[in-house]
Amino acid sequence: MPTSTTLLIADDDPAVCRLVETAAARLGHRTVAVADGRAALDAFAAAGRDGFGLVVLDLVMPELDGMGVLARLRERGPIPPVIALAAAGGFDAAPSALRAGAVDVLVKPLVVERVVLSIEQALRMRALEEALGRARRAAAGAPALGDLVAGSAAMERVARLVERAAATVLPVLIEGEAGVGKALIARILHAAGDRRGRPFVAVDGTALADERAAALLFGGERATGAAAERTVGALVEAHGGTLFIEEIAALAPLLQARLVRALQEGEVDPGGGRRPLRADVRLVASTGRDLIRLVREGRFREDLYYRINVFPIRVPPLRERRDDVPELVRRFALRFAAEERRSGVRGVSSAALDRLMRHDWPGNVRQLENAVFRAVLAAEGPLIEPEDFPQIADASVMPERAASAEPVAIALSPDVAAAPPAALPLARPAAGRSGPAIRLFGRTGEIRPMAEIEADVIRIAIDQYGGRMALVARRLGIGRSTLYRRLKELGLDGVDGPLAAE
Template identity: 45%
Template structure:
């Protein structure tokens, strides 16, 4: 039987409603669904059936025998079938355990049929050398890989935006792939064969921004020995992507407003304005409406640009994408690096990379995999090839080695992290938490001065509640020490803007350059 065309899928779930839904999803994609209501039945079926099972869709939370135990017994029995685990009640620790046990992928209940189909197709393709990622939701021109519902919504919005010339603003943290989204819009639009010109507004000196964007005539200013067309003219008839648009100065914002509003640009040194036909897509890692309120971004320009906003979630909030991204990057870099065979990824690596919070988002993950592939000698990615990541996660002891050397990883049974529900977001799972203390404990701790590291006392030395200002100052001091004075990271973690953070530091008289010592 051609498993790729008509795969046999074993669905293991104690909930009869879920079994029916999953059965319908499997059959909708052209597969054959076999059902098991618990782990014992599933294991017996796998060891006795004459029908070769291509994929197991396994619920992690079941009575008598949970999904992790089913996977362990499958390994003991030598049953090598890709497993897609589904969870609705567990958290990041449960998912990490499943990935460590060898799960190919995971989905979060309630899983959409399209999402399950993508995961099944990927599992069927993973051992093939050609088109290994044909099942991914991937744009062929940009390499966008998505599996999470959040990114599916982003891609849907991108397709809708491509159907018109509506101005688009793509918002999201650095490294989430805003330019890839812009290219996806361009390639799906009527302008796919026209120029796509990118400008990083934050990387151009203020004195050169006008010339770079709108061009200049020869002799327009000192050093202008040649005529320069400018990015708007280069993109004429096509698409102009303005990255970090929130960094533009007020003077340039005025000129940009005219270009957007009237379709005209003023070349530096020219006597007349010029007409341009440009599809404008902007991107920013700032909250533009907050920039408008603070007076740093023109309100009229904001409403001209922000007609069709698309918000790209950070990678820590869409961990379903991590296994797919890792496999996609490893496959691409393996080919580019000239490796003879496909790059394999150990279950421990998938568990570790899924657990990590990725402050640098997809760009950081891509660079980490690139480094690992370059250092890999035998085609297998192992945790020792990711020392910077392992060093930031509990349960791993990886030290940088010399070229060609392997370093052992500590054998921890599981990552020491709280079991946070997936629906609340993966970022919470990496936070340091202190639990089990009552208000009385807090008061006693405050009086004895024996606060634990990371513990903020609500009770002062006098036994009374402290003021909000006192608590806020202590939180800011701790955050500055905890994140080594990295202002952007401190502001992001505290949920405030950098300007607000600087103001509070000044108000509280905090020396931001000092390393704050917190008593243990």
């Protein structure tokens, strides 16, 4: 799952490492354990900047203590959330660890449930910070390459091309259907290139279909109601930076000719006997039309086509990159849940995700974003369900899916990342909320046998309390020997797992 992550555990006590590993595994995460501070730094360096999503760090270790590791990591730049572990009675170390950058401090001896809660909170906060960071960058017009969801093979290729194009000043032509994210890629190219910090000016080509709109691009007198005002035009505004022309195929023929001259000469003639103005721009253009066909039909200038088609990037429609749907849904739902203060929405059910992945999405990513926004507002429980997407009727859903694997429920933050579909609702419910529902009726519509219902209750209790059978028996109101006898009678002998011994 895209939301699964790897934890780095640094503690010289193997028992503590095993306990943290158990907590991480319960949430579906991978772990790497080391026994001292220097080994932690080596593991961090080997894994790379994004290798670990969370660090669990003992403050007292041989070679290099936890505070030293924190200091070294912060010197290297941004670091993932850090949960510090303090020795019994070590409450005095907590303020120092928090000031050094830890997000939480746990005092030994540890309890699995407390570790699980701390991991959940740290990763949820990180996910929210990432979502808000993307929103801030988008609002500021400076998105990063990491803001491009590229989990599918098709989008991985697009991401590589964008990265290569950003390192040049060559003209770029972004091709793709409406709603695939062409404008986002244009802004990433600018923000990741040498001209970042310089002007980024976007012009809608459909507004330039009329030759009388030439002032928008080249400057001059522009009518504003009964009066007229002089404007320098987008080319001059973008001097030193990037000019992005959306749907360049819509430009009027005369404006196409003027644009070719302006790009060749690096200056714009504003008309009216005025001196030419410099216009050193990096041109990024986008289109959803077949420019080759338009050139053959004489509706688009051939010289302009070859001038803008130096570095072409084709963005595939969403139906060709279905593997990206889960991460797109997670990002959109996380952002909208935060913006609309819908903190009760914690994830998307497997049934809803299956419907989203099978939908054809003629409006592409933009349509998916709007659908998720409505679903976040409509959701009545912790999971977004298929009925929260009424605009996606069964008739509009493809009978087969091209995705690589069966969809499973996704969480908005990585706290229950890799859990199977039935386990998402089993994440510890908040006070006042019910846990997972137990089916009373079977497939035939008849009441299920009591033994099956009892077996479901026991399975849920064992999962809820981490296989600690004494606690399970106490919560169910039966003796431990009775619990083991019922497990055997119901054929559940193997569900208790390695945590059963207490």
